[in-house]
Amino acid sequence: MTPTATALLAYASWFIILLLCLAFVRTSLVMAGKRASNSFAPSGDDMEGFAKRLTRAHANCYENMGLVAAVLLYAIATNQTALTDGLAYVFLGARIAQSAAHLIATNRLFVFIRFAFFVVQVLILIYWLLKLFHLI
Template structure:
């Protein structure tokens, strides 16, 4: 049985892979329907419709934040200190997925504030974990 820390680490990676697959399917559909050339996509997603832009940024946000989260979770596993991270691990993963889902739904002011709330939860948990490792 995997610990919550290991499950969260795997979940963060799986969520990033899921989002890149969604982006790949969206872009493939545009290419197959003749709406875009395969080599005509801007990596930032700025050249796509609203959902495509949000999906591109959501995926980018996941891989931008994954190294720090993964490093802390791997540290906990490598040093057998999963007791530090296990308690909040699923909340952290839920906040990461929640942030992504809210971003995919809308970029209205209300949704941006909700998304920011999920981000703050993640940052606070990372800080709690770091503090706990040093104390």
């Protein structure tokens, strides 16, 4: 398996891990009688602390999954993973680090850290697109 394919599957796996954590938190609240199962806001704005951060970290993954999957699947489908392999693990690491920063805190420092990891991902995606379009 190429680093590109591994990164794509790992991104999906990270997304599922966050989803399972979110399901655990929500199920725990429902089972404890603290919330009704149909009372959770998709945005997480009705939650506090870690649960709210987890909801937003999960949402951030699916907000970007389509773009990431499109670029990496294109590279795989056109047999151009040599163009994406070199930064595939860096991209994945930045994705996980962004989520981790989101889960830890939302103070100014962690928002800056989260944004820095997001910028790394965007720059890598732009670089990959330029390479895949043979513009560089």
